[in-house]
Amino acid sequence: MPKIIENLRQTLLSAARELLLREGYAALTIRRVAAISGIAVGTVYNYFPSKELLAASVMLDDWNDALGRIRAACKRADNIRAGLAAAYEQVSAFSRLYQPSWSAYAFRGSQQSDFRKRHRLLVRQLADCFLPLLPPASEALSLFLAENILVCVDGSELSFQTLLSLLRPLLGAE
Numbered sequence: 001m002p003k004i005i006e007n008l009r010q011t012l013l014s015a016a017r018e019l020l021l022r023e024g025y026a027a028l029t030i031r032r033v034a035a036i037s038g039i040a041v042g043t044v045y046n047y048f049p050s051k052e053l054l055a056a057s058v059m060l061d062d063w064n065d066a067l068g069r070i071r072a073a074c075k076r077a078d079n080i081r082a083g084l085a086a087a088y089e090q091v092s093a094f095s096r097l098y099q100p101s102w103s104a105y106a107f108r109g110s111q112q113s114d115f116r117k118r119h120r121l122l123v124r125q126l127a128d129c130f131l132p133l134l135p136p137a138s139e140a141l142s143l144f145l146a147e148n149i150l151v152c153v154d155g156s157e158l159s160f161q162t163l164l165s166l167l168r169p170l171l172g173a174e
Helices: 008-023 030-037 041-047 051-076 080-104 109-133 139-153 160-171
Strands: none
Touching (some): 008 041, 008 080, 030 051, 051 080, 080 139, 139 160
16 A cells, blocks of 8 residues: 655655755755655656756745735735835845755756746736735836836845835835
8 A cells, every 4th residue: 555645745845945945956856855755756756747846846835925925014014115125025035045046057048938927927926916005007117116126136236225215206205
């Protein structure tokens, strides 16, 4: 009779996350995740057909957690600046967590369109958090703000505080 492991997908993701954060992307292998989880390598492949998909799934779980915190903070925020600050803090923390893994991963040319699609999705997710804090019909502004949060986090020479000061005339005194 086959061994049944409760919450196996979560067990695999936890093992992969630990490896990814402790030892980096190069150390993450399906074989090591299987060994840590106490299961056969083939079983891991039933859930995650590649190392890339496993790493992406780990990051997606953490991103969804961060996005949940951003949404909650924006709901509690008194104004758009408070919402932007909360988003910047969460996106920065997520980025710091996974920057070493991203640096070790080499994009192939064929993955650029996937990257652009995912980037647009991140912008849309952040923009949706900001919409309730803006005047009606401010979708373009929320997209602009989301894009610029990502720019500031990504090592731009534009700091978040500089962004806020540049936005002051656009957003009002608050």
